Amino acid sequence: NAGVMQNPRHLVRRRGQEARLRCSPMKGHSHVYWYRQLPEEGLKFMVYLQKENIIDESGMPKERFSAEFPKEGPSILRIQQVVRGDSAAYFCASSAFTGDYEQYFGPGTRLTVT
Amino acid sequence: TQLLEQSPQFLSIQEGENLTVYCNSSSVFSSLQWYRQEPGEGPVLLVTVVTGGEVKKLKRLTFQFGDARKDSSLHITAAQPGDTGLYLCAGVTGNQFYFGTGTSLTVIP
Numbered sequence: 001n002a003g004v005m006q007n008p009r010h011l012v013r014r015r016g017q018e019a020r021l022r023c024s025p026m027k028g029h030s031h032v033y034w035y036r037q038l039p040e041e042g043l044k045f046m047v048y049l050q051k052e053n054i055i056d057e058s059g060m061p062k063e064r065f066s067a068e069f070p071k072e073g074p075s076i077l078r079i080q081q082v083v084r085g086d087s088a089a090y091f092c093a094s095s096a097f098t099g100d101y102e103q104y105f106g107p108g109t110r111l112t113v114t
Numbered sequence: 115t116q117l118l119e120q121s122p123q124f125l126s127i128q129e130g131e132n133l134t135v136y137c138n139s140s141s142v143f144s145s146l147q148w149y150r151q152e153p154g155e156g157p158v159l160l161v162t163v164v165t166g167g168e169v170k171k172l173k174r175l176t177f178q179f180g181d182a183r184k185d186s187s188l189h190i191t192a193a194q195p196g197d198t199g200l201y202l203c204a205g206v207t208g209n210q211f212y213f214g215t216g217t218s219l220t221v222i223p
Contacts, residue, residue: 004156033211043157043202043213056209091156101145101206105156 004106025094137203
């Protein structure tokens, strides 16, 4: 019974490159949340998606960041033209249905921008 | 922005001691959750409290939701080294989960 999977676990990018973070939700889950965690700041909500729909992206920076959850395949968080301030741990979580408060988190992707 | 403040930020205690962690906000939430996170891993859900004044127990952990649904506490009895970790509270409103900054607990054998 696989849990939420994220890859890669560690990602190093140079300033200006693109970062693609992948999240496969738990089997049977169709809702995905993305969070960013910085030391001293805690987990910050970024975006909430269902299959093929962005439900709430109020926590997503307006530029350079985008997210998708296609009908087939994992959810992707894409960061274009990365800057050092993007260095953080990015977590995704999945849940089974709207209003389901039980989120299951993946192990995270640690992004380092050099 | 819905702000949740946790206190203390850091806590180091001896095995066998009791402790309480607090999670406070000026906002009302439909429910509140507690998570534990270990280094290099994602948070793991411990409990969800929904009703104001609700108390839930999970072995040596007792969780309480404030009457006004703005605050919560986590009490650990007879702490053990395995309790070491980062404890996060999260307030739930609509589709969003607002996380506190966390309490880093170290239990010394």
